[in-house]
């Protein structure tokens with residue numbers, strides 16, 4: 214592997230700056246806070262950070278509504294703060310990926326202010342404008358992900374504009390090459406400043422059908438869903454194959470900056486893995502991508518086996534990045550908690566998720582707080598800030614539960630996140646108990662388990678870049694073999710809360726890899742246990758059934 218391939222098998226720690234550490238006492242995390250705690254990230258043994266948006270923004274969608282791509286929002290600090298963060302990260306040997314949002318901007322972006330002013334100005338077609346239908350209603354049936362029509366009326370132009378998310382996030386018209394040129398300039402600006410790449414937001418929304426055909430309905434699902442977006446097949450508003458041309462332009466720029474990488478976000482719409490491969494295969498597209506698809510399913514034997522099957526099927530040429538938790542979804546240990554609703558997640562379950570996430574073929578995104586085992590915060594309606602959650606409460610509780618502040622110091626108010634009386638989102642008392650300093654002092658903590666596992670994984674090449682072959686095991690066990698250059702590592706996971714017998718004789722001679730932090734427990738796997746072993750070359754393996 215060359216140095217420019219660092220991203221293959223890398224672990225990328227996702228930082229949501231609003232909730233990392235507040236250094237100026239306004240209740241909102243900032244860039245100086247990120248810099249101050251980079252030692253925590255570096256000690257974990259990860260390779261890179263992904264920094265969620267910190268650009269000038271009205272914060273309607275908490276930074277995913279960018280009003281100036283090349284300036285730091287004062288709530289997060291200054292450009293000097295960013296440069297200091299970058300320098301510190303590099304001094305720790307951490308690569309820095311920042312967010313780029315290509316599909317839309319804020320309605321306050323100067324491009325949109327110009328575009329909406331008339332039908333004839335030079336930026337008039339930088340966004341997606343359309344005349345109303347004959348009865349004044351929107352041009353077609355497209356829906357916004359966040360609810361309601363994807364069209365908002367603009368009286369100044371006497372036209373509708375498209376927005377896939379909030380009405381304050383007008384969609385850019387990337388069919389116009391001048392728009393892609395302008396976005397590439399913003400990317401160049403940050404590359405010249407020294408960033409190591411980008412996480413590209415909402416790749417499936419880059420382009421829409423030019424003639425604005427309405428979407429067909431999705432097959433009926435029985436009850437009407439709370440989120441109407443699920444009632445359409447999104448053939449025309451998103452998922453346009455020409456988007457690959459834009460990805461190729463982005464890659465062309467990245468290739469001028471050797472050692473940089475891109476990480477795309479692929480939606481959970483059907484065909485997610487196939488699109489992920491399309492977007493990352495060959496050397497003219499993105500380097501890697503993650504999809505929210507597996508996060509929508511369950512966590513039983515069948516789902517995990519299905520996930521492995523999808524991975525194997527999709528694994529031709531593209532490069533997956535796994536993300537079990539992030540700022541858009543319920544935290545994994547709560548979402549998949551087998552005792553859901555009845556008891557807090559078992560600490561052994563958090564370890565199992567860690568072991569599985571970090572053993573899959575691909576790269577990995579680790580979301581801040583995942584290393585502490587933070588469960589989803591159970592917030593009251595009055596605490597909500599996410600417009601998506603506010604609109605849908607209680608049918609859908611929004612994304613605030615995974616965005617609450619990081620607990621650093623158990624004994625301090627708000628876990629040491631802020632000195633403000635009220636942080637922008639509250640910190641649940643249970644999170645304070647899981648604070649980084651408390652886990653630091655406890656050798657058996659999840660934080661230490663993450664460090665141990667990540668450091669061990671670095672020295673096991675099959676886990677970084679090896680192939681993955683599922684093996685047939687009786688439920689609730691799942692397992693696979695990772696192989697590279699003849700070196701084979703067997704990984705077995707017990708998805709249940711019971712001790713399960715496990716016949717290791719079938720695998721011939723092997724050496725248990727206890728440095729992973731998972732002990733040799735003989736002929737059984739403890740509840741939510743994981744087990745790693747190096748296989749002797751001759752060991753015969755039973756492949757997993759195809760599941761067809």
Ligand code: BGC
Nearest residue numbers: 274277378414415478540541
């Ligand atoms: C981001 C979300 C955001 C949406 C619209 C995404 O997929 O991760 O947080 O709300 O794009 O920009």
